[in-house]
Every structure is written in C-alpha cells, then in structure tokens.
Amino acid sequence: MGSSGGPPPLSLSILGVEPMDEFIKEIADWVHFQIMNAPPDLLQGKGGKIEVEAKVGLLRDTRTSQRLMLPVLVESIIAPEYAKGDMRFESNMSMQQHKHFNLRLNDLKLSSSQPGFPASPLGYMHLRLTDSFYPSEDKEKIRVTKDTNTQEVVECLRKIRLGDLNIYSPKRAVDWRVSVNIEVPVPHPIGSPTHSRKKDRLSYTHEEFSIDLTQVTSQTQSGAPELLHELELEFARPDMLVAAAARRGDPSLPELERSVFDELIRAFVNNARILVRNAD
Amino acid sequence: MGSSGGPPPLSLSILGVEPMDEFIKEIADWVHFQIMNAPPDLLQGKGGKIEVEAKVGLLRDTRTSQRLMLPVLVESIIAPEYAKGDMRFESNMSMQQHKHFNLRLNDLKLSSSQPGFPASPLGYMHLRLTDSFYPSEDKEKIRVTKDTNTQEVVECLRKIRLGDLNIYSPKRAVDWRVSVNIEVPVPHPIGSPTHSRKKDRLSYTHEEFSIDLTQVTSQTQSGAPELLHELELEFARPDMLVAAAARRGDPSLPELERSVFDELIRAFVNNARILVRNAD
Numbered sequence: 001m002g003s004s005g006g007p008p009p010l011s012l013s014i015l016g017v018e019p020m021d022e023f024i025k026e027i028a029d030w031v032h033f034q035i036m037n038a039p040p041d042l043l044q045g046k047g048g049k050i051e052v053e054a055k056v057g058l059l060r061d062t063r064t065s066q067r068l069m070l071p072v073l074v075e076s077i078i079a080p081e082y083a084k085g086d087m088r089f090e091s092n093m094s095m096q097q098h099k100h101f102n103l104r105l106n107d108l109k110l111s112s113s114q115p116g117f118p119a120s121p122l123g124y125m126h127l128r129l130t131d132s133f134y135p136s137e138d139k140e141k142i143r144v145t146k147d148t149n150t151q152e153v154v155e156c157l158r159k160i161r162l163g164d165l166n167i168y169s170p171k172r173a174v175d176w177r178v179s180v181n182i183e184v185p186v187p188h189p190i191g192s193p194t195h196s197r198k199k200d201r202l203s204y205t206h207e208e209f210s211i212d213l214t215q216v217t218s219q220t221q222s223g224a225p226e227l228l229h230e231l232e233l234e235f236a237r238p239d240m241l242v243a244a245a246a247r248r249g250d251p252s253l254p255e256l257e258r259s260v261f262d263e264l265i266r267a268f269v270n271n272a273r274i275l276v277r278n279a280d
Numbered sequence: 281m282g283s284s285g286g287p288p289p290l291s292l293s294i295l296g297v298e299p300m301d302e303f304i305k306e307i308a309d310w311v312h313f314q315i316m317n318a319p320p321d322l323l324q325g326k327g328g329k330i331e332v333e334a335k336v337g338l339l340r341d342t343r344t345s346q347r348l349m350l351p352v353l354v355e356s357i358i359a360p361e362y363a364k365g366d367m368r369f370e371s372n373m374s375m376q377q378h379k380h381f382n383l384r385l386n387d388l389k390l391s392s393s394q395p396g397f398p399a400s401p402l403g404y405m406h407l408r409l410t411d412s413f414y415p416s417e418d419k420e421k422i423r424v425t426k427d428t429n430t431q432e433v434v435e436c437l438r439k440i441r442l443g444d445l446n447i448y449s450p451k452r453a454v455d456w457r458v459s460v461n462i463e464v465p466v467p468h469p470i471g472s473p474t475h476s477r478k479k480d481r482l483s484y485t486h487e488e489f490s491i492d493l494t495q496v497t498s499q500t501q502s503g504a505p506e507l508l509h510e511l512e513l514e515f516a517r518p519d520m521l522v523a524a525a526a527r528r529g530d531p532s533l534p535e536l537e538r539s540v541f542d543e544l545i546r547a548f549v550n551n552a553r554i555l556v557r558n559a560d
Contacts, residue, residue, distance in 0.1 A: 010543055013550035014388060014486045016398025019557065021301070022354045022451060071362030072352060072448070074302045082351030108294060118296025168352070171302060206294045263290055270293035277299065 021266075026077055027165065027178060028265040034162045034180035035245040042160060048184040050238045051159075054272040056231040056279065057091040059166055059175040068175070070168055075273075078166040089166055089177045091230050093279070097173070098229035100280045101213055105204050112206075123205035129154065132193035142189045148198060157183045167272075173279040176272055195219065208264060209271055210236045233272050235264070301546075306357055307445065307458060308545040314442045314460035315525045322440060328464040330518045331439075334552040336511040336559065337371040339446055339455040348455070350448055355553075358446040369446055369457045371510050373559070377453070378509035380560045381493055385484050392486075403485035409434065412473035422469045428478060437463045447552075453559040456552055475499065488544060489551060490516045513552050515544070 012018050035050055042048040059068040059078070068087050070076075078087070093101075105122070113121040128148040133141045136158060145154045162180040169175045197218040204211040216228040235241045244261040247253055292298050315330055322328040339348040339358070348367050350356075358367070373381075385402070393401040408428040413421045416438060425434045442460040449455045477498040484491040496508040515521045524541035527533055 008487070010487055010547055011399035013547060013554055014392070014399060014402065014489075014491075015554060019550055019553045022553075026354050026451075070350065070352065071359040071366075072350065072356035073359055074306050074357050076352035076356040077354050079351040079353055086351075112294070119291035119294060122294065171306075207288070207290055209294075211294075267290055267293060270299055273299045273302075274293055274295060 021269075023075065023077065024266055024269045025262075027269055028262050030163075030165050031178065031180060031265060032245050032248055032261065035242055038162055038180075038182060042182045042184055046184045048160075048182040050242050051179075051181040051183055051234065052238065052241060052268070053179050053181075053232050053234040054268065054275075055089070055091045055177050055179065056174050056233075056272075056275060057089055057093065057177065059087050059089055059168055059177075062086055062088055068168060070170070072168070072170065074171060075167060075169045078168055080163075080165070083164070083166045087166070089164070089175070091177075091228070091232075093174065093229045093231065095229060097279055098213065098215065098231075101231055101275070101278065102202060104278050105202070105211065105213065109204065120207055125203045125205070127199070127201040127203055129199040129201060130196060131199065132196040134189035134191060134193050136186075136189065141194070142186055144188060144193070153188065155183075155185070156188050157185050159183050167276075169276055172276050174276055176276055178272075205236060206271075208236055208240070208267065210234050211271070211275070231275065233268065233275060235268065240264075301549075303355065303357065304546050304549045305542075307549055308542050310443075310445050311458065311460060311545060312525050312528055312541065315522055318442060318460075318462060322462045322464055326464045328440075328462040330522050331459075331461040331463055331514065332518065332521060332548070333459050333461075333512050333514040334548065334555075335369070335371045335457050335459065336373065336454050336513075336552075336555060337369055337457065339367050339369055339448055339457075342366055342368055348448060350450070352448070352450065354451060355447060355449045358448055360443075360445070363444070363446045367446070369444070369455070371457075371512075372508045373454065373511065375509060377559055378493065378495065378511075381511055381555070381558065382482060384558050385482070385491065385493065389484065400487055405483045405485070407479070407481040407483055409479040409481060410476060411479065412476040414469035414471060414473050416466075416469065421474070422466055424468060424473070433468065435463075435465070436468050437465050439463050447556075449556055452556050454556055456556055458552075485516060486551075488516055488520070488547065490514050491551070491555070511555065513548065513555060515548065520544075 031052055038050060060066065061068050109122040109124055111117060112119060130146045130148045132144045134144065136142045138158060140158045140160055142158050144156045146152060147154055160182045162182060165178045167176045195218065197216050199214050199216050201212050201214040212232045212234065214230045216230060218226045241264055244264055247258055248261040250258050311332055318330060340346065341348050389402040389404055391397060392399060410426045410428045412424045414424065416422045418438060420438045420440055422438050424436045426432060427434055440462045442462060445458045447456045477496050479494050479496050481492050481494040492512045492514065494510045496510055498506045521544055524544055527538055528541040530538050
C-alpha cells in the first residue's frame with residue numbers, strides 16, 4: 001500500500017473485464033431459441049406477432065400451494081422439467097403491493113422527466129379494456145378486446161403460448177416468469193363469449209418496453225367475480241426484437257448490430273429485476 | 281425507428297443504471313458478517329489472520345456421491361442449512377482439468393504482460409511445500425509448513441474454519457466454495473506428526489489476489505498416497521480486506537472509501553466466475 005494509505009487501483013478481474021452475466025445470457029439464449037423456432041405458418045402465414053413478456057407473481061408448490069422453496073439463497077432460473085410438474089406460477093399480487101408499484105412507478109415517471117436523470121422519461125396511459133373469450137376450433141380461445149368506454153374493438157386474436165421460463169427469487173417478495181407467445185389476428189367470432197374480464201390498466205412506457213400494472217376483474221357465467229392484480233413488462237415493438245434475433249451473432253454484421261438482441265434482453269432483464277426488487 | 285434503420289439508443293434500465301448483482305451482494309454480505317463476527321480473542325489476542333478463499337471443485341450429494349443436482353439452470357448459492365446435511369464439497373479436479381487451468385493461466389500470464397492488456401500483468405511463483413500435521417489440545421490440528429527443498433519452516437499455525445458458502449454451478453464443469461478461516465500462529469509442536477502432504481504449487485498473483493494451482497500428495501501412516509488437484513483463489517492481503525470490511529458503508533467516509541470492501545469482493549467473485557467458466 002502506498003504512503004497515501006488508500007488502496008491501489010483494482011481491475012474488474014484478471015481479464016480486466018466483468019464476466020458475462022450467466023443469468024441474462026441464459027434468458028437471452030432461451031428467448032432467442034423460442035423466436036427462431038416459432039411455427040412459421042403462424043407468423044408469415046397468418047400474420048402472427050411474437051410477444052415477449054415478464055410477469056410478476058408467485059411460484060407455488062403444486063402439492064402444498066405454498067410459495068416454492070428451493071435450497072438456494074439468490075435468484076435462479078427453474079429447470080423446465082421441474083417447472084412442468086412440481087410448481088405453478090400465479091400472476092397475481094395483493095392490492096397493497098399493486099398500490100406500492102403504482103406509487104413507485106408514478107415517482108419514477110416524475111423523476112425521470114427531471115433534467116439530469118440518466119435514462120429517458122417514462123410515458124403513461126390509463127386504459128380501460130374489456131376482454132371477451134370465445135370458443136374456437138383450436139386449443140386456444142379467441143380473445144376480443146374492446147375499449148370499455150367506446151366499445152370499439154381494439155384487437156381480436158388467438159394467443160398461442162410458445163414457452164415459459166420461471167425465475168425463483170427467494171430474496172424478494174415476488175417471483176417472475178418470462179413468456180414467449182404468438183398473437184394471431186382472427187376475424188371477429190360469432191356466437192356468445194364463454195366469459196369476460198375487465199382490465200383497468202396503468203400502462204407506463206419506457207424506450208422499448210411497456211410496463212402494465214393492471215387490475216383484472218373476471219366474470220364467468222357462474223360464480224362471483226374474481227379480482228386479480230397483475231404486473232407485466234413487455235417488449236413494445238416485437239418486430240424490432242424479432243429482427244434483432246435474426247441478426248444475433250451474425251459475423252457478417254458489425255459488432256454493434258449483431259449485439260442488439262443481447263442488449264435488448266439485458267435491458268429487459270434489468271427492468272424485470274428492478275421491478276421485482278421493488279415489490280414490498 | 282429512424283430512417284437510418286438502426287435501433288434508437290437503449291438505456292440500461294428504467295433507472296438508467298444496471299441493477300446490483302444480487303449474487304455478488306449476497307457473498308459480500310456473508311463475508312462481511314464472517315469477518316465482523318470473528319472471535320476477537322483469536323485475532324487481537326492470538327495474532328490470528330483472516331483468510332478468505334474460493335476453492336474450485338464439485339458439490340456431491342451425500343447419499344449418492346454423484347454431483348449435486350438442483351432444479352435450477354444457472355449458478356446459485358446453496359442455503360447453508362441444506363449444505364450441512366445433504367451435500368459435501370470436494371476440493372479436487374482431474375489431472376486433465378488441472379493441466380488445462382495451467383495452460384490457460386500461463387497464456388493469461390503471457391498476454392497480460394503485453395501492452396494494451398486491460399488489467400495488470402500476472403505474477404508467478406513455483407512453490408514446493410511440505411505440510412505436517414500435529415495433534416493439539418484444540419479441535420484443529422497444528423500445521424507446520426516447510427519449504428520442501430530447504431526444509432525451512434515457512435509457517436506453523438492452527439486453522440479455524442469460520443464458515444463456508446457453496447456455489448452450485450450447473451452450466452459449468454465445476455462448482456465452488458467460499459471459505460473464511462482464521463489462521464492462528466502457534467509455537468512449533470513437539471512430538472511426531474500424524475500425517476503429512478507434499479504440495480507442488482503454481483502460484484499466480486494478480487493485484488489483491490493469488491491463484492494457487494496445487495498438486496497435493498498426501499501420505500498417512502497407513503495406506504497408499506493420495507493425489508489431489510486443487511485450485512484456490514485467495515485474498516493476498518487479508519489485513520487490507522479486514523480494514524475495508526470495518527469501513528464498509530460508514531457514512532462518515534467518502535463514497536470511494538466505504539465501497540472498497542464491495543469492490544474487492546466484486547473482483548474476487550468475478551475472478552472465481554472466470555476460473556470456473558474456464559474449467560473443461
């Protein structure tokens with residue numbers, strides 16, 4: 001140590017750089033695989049759009065219905081074969097947690113519009129939507145979404161789940177799940193919906209992402225209405241993500257361009273981690 | 281998207297910064313706790329020195345002796361209560377793996393001394409040591425280490441284990457373990473050693489760390505000699521780490537000074553991750 005008493009300069013590692021984040025890399029590889037292996041007939045053939053989203057909620061042990069307990073201290077990705085049988089993901093939180101997220105996101109919207117904030121400002125929309133579900137010839141039901149106030153049809157689609165990756169987060173109040181879906185537009189169905197739900201959504205937007213904080217009231221033909229509180233982080237422009245996936249690692253492209261996909265997933269995971277750590 | 285066709289600038293997150301690495305933070309908190317709660321009578325009273333090291337090896341299921349299998353896809357820290365009963369850590373690797381590390385570290389020593397390398401150059405020493413173990417009145421045996429060539433006594437100490445943290449690393453060929461010990465110097469024991477071992481050590485040094493690649497030949501009074509291959513990463517100046525631990529988060533100090541401990545642990549974990557990822 002020098003006479004100043006301070007520590008000498010410290011490199012990030014023996015290589016001089018931070019090693020790659022194994023967790024982010026695993027999610028990037030998985031999302032990339034899901035996108036590149038999506039059924040082409042649903043995409044080009046039927047005009048389907050890829051959807052990549054992270055939902056905040058709880059992983060529950062299938063037998064006990066208690067929150068999942070694994071013998072690890074920090075966040076990790078659940079092996080898919082384990083996720084199939086022994087656990088389920090519940091996309092829900094308490095009204096209190098929902099309110100806390102609302103306050104934190106409103107604070108962030110305000111501070112992000114101040115000069116000197118290190119990222120772009122958040123945008124904000126308040127949406128009131130009604131989903132009605134209709135039977136279809138396929139496995140998936142058809143979802144018709146209307147603007148609750150104007151009753152205009154916003155979208156009419158069939159949503160096909162391609163895969164889920166579950167994130168166990170024992171240090172936090174919530175777990176999370178990454179999902180890749182295809183949304184295929186379909187003609188408006190005839191007949192009656194089997195059930196419907198009303199969504200009161202606070203939609204925050206930031207660069208390539210939207211963060212949707214939604215109160216969902218479900219109404220089935222029989223039974224009392226069910227109230228759920230959801231938080232989703234979603235790529236706002238899936239076409240751009242899909243184009244970046246196709247260019248990932250292409251050696252004929254400049255480094256900056258072939259790394260766009262990984263940088264998008266890095267920001268996605270960073271945002272999901274920040275949301276999860278702010279759950280109370 | 282602009283007319284250039286390239287993606288717009290992307291912030292690291294909605295906060296504009298990378299969220300903290302939960303894994304590194306957990307290890308930093310744990311090492312800090314071990315240091316701050318080390319028995320003072322062994323430190324000030326008996327001149328003991330803290331040792332913080334990471335060993336590369338395999339976590340094995342106690343019942344099957346197979347490598348541990350947990351239902352997670354990426355590295356995580358094993359909960360201590362699980363580590364106590366269901367698994368053990370084996371500080372060993374194949375001769376082939378040992379040779380591979382030797383080649384990689386020699387390559388790095390060479391490239392790190394070239395102009396333009398982003399970190400300091402590695403140092404290197406070849407050590408041949410003999411450890412002899414003597415019974416003592418305490419739980420721990422006394423270890424006398426001699427230079428094998430000159431037979432000079434290098435150190436004579438009792439090593440007290442304070443704690444271990446085990447890292448499961450399913451994507452890699454090896455797992456690892458962080459240990460905090462106290463090494464208390466003692467007078468040379470009288471009588472005969474119960475057993476001894478010879479260490480052929482390639483010791484690489486980098487800034488605050490030493491990386492020891494060691495071939496250990498153990499000889500007990502009965503039985504054939506046992507050959508082990510070990511890889512350890514260790515803080516070279518534990519006094520400096522202990523001083524940084526005491527200043528961690530002290531609000532009366534400038535930010536740079538109170539974050540020294542966390543920056544040291546970050547470099548330690550980065551180096552351990554790099555070593556583990558280079559296991560073949």
